[in-house]
Amino acid sequence: MEDCLFCKIVKGEIPSNKVYEDEYVYAFKDIEPVAPVHILIVPKKHISSLNKISDEDEALLGKIFLTIKKIAKELGVEDKGYRVINNCGKDAGQTVMHLHFHLIAGRKMGEKLL
Ligand code: AMP
């Protein structure tokens, strides 16, 4: 999508600190980290939010979660633990309308919402 920040990052038109890339998935460091580890994992395909996933994205979502697991292992946080967050829509505070998952780790998380 032309005017999408994360599409531009995926295409390399805007710089990012890449931590992983394959044919379908791109992962990079969040520019405003809330923890020592704060990675964003996005599909290369533009999907504006979780509301917009469809049956054809089933395998892609699996790839995203396998990537999250891989990155957690590579960054050495798989045993200590980590949080995976998706903000969908206004009430959740989604600011970039390209589906992304936050991988957050490296400190004890304070608040638990559930
Ligand atoms: P959300 O609030 O869930 O939509 O998350 C958007 C995230 O994108 C925020 O944590 C921002 O810090 C992050 N972000 C915004 N612009 C950039 C950028 N250019 N590079 C890396 N992360 C970014």
Ligand code: ZN
């Ligand atoms: Zn996009």
